[in-house]
Amino acid sequence: xxxxxxxxxxxxxxxxxxxxxxxxxxxxxxxxxxxxxxxxxxxxxxxxxxxxxxxxxxxxxxxxxxxxxxxxxxxxxxxxxxxxxxxxxxxxxxxxxxxxxxxxxxxxxxxxxxxxxxxxxxxxxxxxxxxxxxxxxxxxxxxxxxxxxxxxxxxxxxxxxxxxxxxxxxxxxxxxxxxxxxxxxx
Numbered sequence: 001x002x003x004x005x006x007x008x009x010x011x012x013x014x015x016x017x018x019x020x021x022x023x024x025x026x027x028x029x030x031x032x033x034x035x036x037x038x039x040x041x042x043x044x045x046x047x048x049x050x051x052x053x054x055x056x057x058x059x060x061x062x063x064x065x066x067x068x069x070x071x072x073x074x075x076x077x078x079x080x081x082x083x084x085x086x087x088x089x090x091x092x093x094x095x096x097x098x099x100x101x102x103x104x105x106x107x108x109x110x111x112x113x114x115x116x117x118x119x120x121x122x123x124x125x126x127x128x129x130x131x132x133x134x135x136x137x138x139x140x141x142x143x144x145x146x147x148x149x150x151x152x153x154x155x156x157x158x159x160x161x162x163x164x165x166x167x168x169x170x171x172x173x174x175x176x177x178x179x180x181x182x183x184x185x186x
Contacts, residue, residue, distance in 0.1 A: 006047040007062055008035060011055070019048070019058040028054060084114040085164075090140075091121055092132040099136075103143055110147040110167045120161040133161040141165065 018026040018034050038045040038059050049056035086109040109116045120133035137154040152164035
């Protein structure tokens with residue numbers, strides 16, 4: 001959370017550098033004189049640079065300023081892209097049909113613009129053969145190379161081997177089709 005700037009009577013220094021409502025430099029004046037000017041123009045005296053010597057203050061409508069900043073922050077949150085990581089779990093001795101099915105899911109996730117965390121789970125004696133899992137992950141990354149790239153190389157993590165695939169930057173989610181205007185015939 002940002003710290004609120006000091007306004008009007010909360011400014012406790014003898015003199016300030018004042019900037020007008022239109023951005024013009026007024027100069028170094030006393031705080032009482034600046035407060036009088038703010039009252040005459042029906043504006044607030046807002047400290048914009050407290051670290052400067054003397055502190056820099058500006059004449060502005062503080063309520064409007066806060067509202068506009070809140071609107072900008074809301075718009076920035078709305079335009080934010082949420083990264084989704086989907087997970088696909090495989091076994092080292094996967095059947096070819098099952099592999100194709102799982103590969104299809106990974107392709108679908110990458111086309112939608114999501115990252116995919118591919119996990120190979122080893123059980124029992126399979127743990128002594130991590131190269132089987134490594135080869136399987138290399139095969140999968142080669143099969144989906146046109147849709148995505150390996151963001152995180154395969155690495156052993158206890159009983160699992162993990163790799164992360166990310167979509168290429170050119171891959172964008174499919175646009176939603178717009179309905180034809182009323183009265184249009186095909």
